[in-house]
Every structure is written in C-alpha cells, then in structure tokens.
Amino acid sequence: MNEPVTEQAFDAADFRRALGAFVTGVTVVTTMQPDGSPRGFTANSFTSVSLDPPLILVCIAKTASSYAVFSQTKHFAVSVLSEDQKSVSGVFASKAADKFTQVAWQTRSTGAPVMSGAAASFDCATHDVVDAGDHIILIGRVVDFVHTSASPLGYCRGAYVNFSLSQDALAAAGSRAQVGAILEHRDGLVLLDTPQGLQLPTGIKLEPASDAASLRGVLAKLGLDVHLDFIFAVFESGGAQTGGQPASVQVYYRGRVVDSGAAWLDSAIRIVPLAQIPWDDVRDEAVRSMLQRYVRERSEDAFGIYVGDSQAGTVQTLALSH
Secondary structure, eight states: OOOOOOOOOOOHHHHHHHHTTSOEEOEEEEEEOTTSOEEEEEEOOEEEEETTTTEEEEEEETTSTTHHHHHHOSEEEEEEOBTTOHHHHHHHHSOOTTGGGSSOEEEOSSSOEEETTOSEEEEEEEEEEEEETTEEEEEEEEEEEEEOSOOBEEEETTEEEETTHHHHHHHHHGGGEEEEEEEEETTEEEEEEETTEEEOOEESSSOOTTSTTSHHHHHHHHTOOEEEEEEEEEEEEEEGGGTTEEEEEEEEEEEEEOOOSOOOSOTTEEEEOGGGOOGGGOOOHHHHHHHHHHHHHHHHTOOOEEEEESSOEEEEOOOOOO
16 A cells, blocks of 8 residues: 655745756747737747647646636637747737737637747647646647747746757857866866866867767766756957967857766866865866856856857846746
C-alpha cells in the first residue's frame, strides 16, 4: 500500500522562478467577442495535446481580465510569435485598450484574429474547458494552421531569448572569433589557471569537438561534459584598443557542467564559488567586467545580452511577458 504523500507549502514566487527554468515559446491567444470586437493576451503556457484529433491547449488564470471571454468562447486562435515580434508580445501583455490597432493581424477559418508575421498560427474550435486550480485549460481542436521559416521568439527566466542570435553572431565573426563559455558547476564557476591569470575556457570557433582549437575541443580536452545554454555577451576587442592588434569578435555562452562524478582530466581547472571569485586574478579587463555582470545578474536570475566592444556597449534587457 502506498504511503500518502505529504504536501509542503510552497513559496509562490520561488515556485514561479523554478517554472521559469523551462524554455518556452511566446504566443498571442485571440478570439472574437460576441459584439464582434477582437480580444487577446500574451501567453507562454501553450502546448500540443494530440495529433489525431489535432488538439492544442493554453492555460488562462481565473484572475485574468480575459478569463470570462475565453472560458465561454466557441473559437480562438494561437499565434506563435517570431523573434522580431517582441513588441507584439509587449502589446498583448499590457492593459492597453487598443491592442489590435497597434499590430498587423488577419483572420482565417474561424474568424479569430491571427498575428501577421508569426512563426506559426493555429485556428481552433473550442474542444473542452477544464478547471485546473487557479487556471482553466482551454483545449482547442485545430481546424486551420499555417507555419513559416521564421525563428520563434523564446522565453526563459524572465527574459526573451533569440534562438538564432548565437548563429548570427558566429557567422558575423567569421575567422576573427574567440568563442568562450561561462560555465557553472554545482560548486561554483569554472575558471582556468594560466600564466596570464584566471581565464574562461575559449576556442577560435564553437564546433566540432574533434578540433582541438574549437571551444568544444577545448572542453573535451579538459574533460568537461557541458551543456551550453544561450549567448551572454558579444563584443569586439583588439584593434586600436590594444596597440593595433587585429580586432576580433568575442562571443561568450553561458552554460553548465553536466556532473557525472568523474574526476577532471586537467589540473588547471578551478571551481570557484560566485561570491569568492578573486577579481584581481582575472587580468583581462573585458572578461572581468563581463563576469562581474554575470554574477550580478545570476543573483537576480534575470539575464540580459551585452553587445558592444570591450570598452562600451549595451545590455539588452527585455520586458517580461505575462
């Protein structure tokens, strides 16, 4: 006989942050109201349910202003936003009364609005509405859909994510690239002891692991099994800033070590707690500044993307969706 599970009381804000570790897309959910006016909101609680029949779902909070409309609607649409539609996400996450006048949209089979330029859209007849705690689950039967080659807009830990940014940055850098990684282990940050002070693992390109000069090759030689997440910084160094040395583009990913319990293969590896990094030993000023930003943003669990050079640039932090 199974023992009953004792449920713990959760801190709601902490639970929300934990859920934010799951990378999602960003959608706009829309319908036509009984008076013929359009209604919509931004959501990332969207998923496929079934291929036969074709079903998808979205979740709506009972406290949402759109709850009454969508809990009763017979038709609705879901537009999966593309990377260049952050502004569309922001419009539908706001309380603006004129949302549909600020975006381009059209209708398809059911008459529900779909966003022009979306990566994909699904036009649905309401299949079921399921009560689920403080939300409802709105299940739609897809009657029409369209998709494009546009890269989707991502969302993770309170910020938008551009999935194509890494590839774009590396392509632009060409042969002048230095590709590095800010890697977290359960005990701290991965740094390397070198004659030039503490450094991050770097290579002249990202792939492949069989090339010792690539970042993946460097990590393999060090005996590190890692998962690279998203790009953290892109900046130019060299040129006039370093006495005429050729300029290069530096691209840094953030990621984590997959801890298999095996010993490191290289004694140069140091695992340093974030609060104990010896900043004077990180002699590259640009890398030191980048790591200080990383530690600050890591403590807030909200990352931006630095774009600029080693002297000046901007951190692109983005509005949250709701």
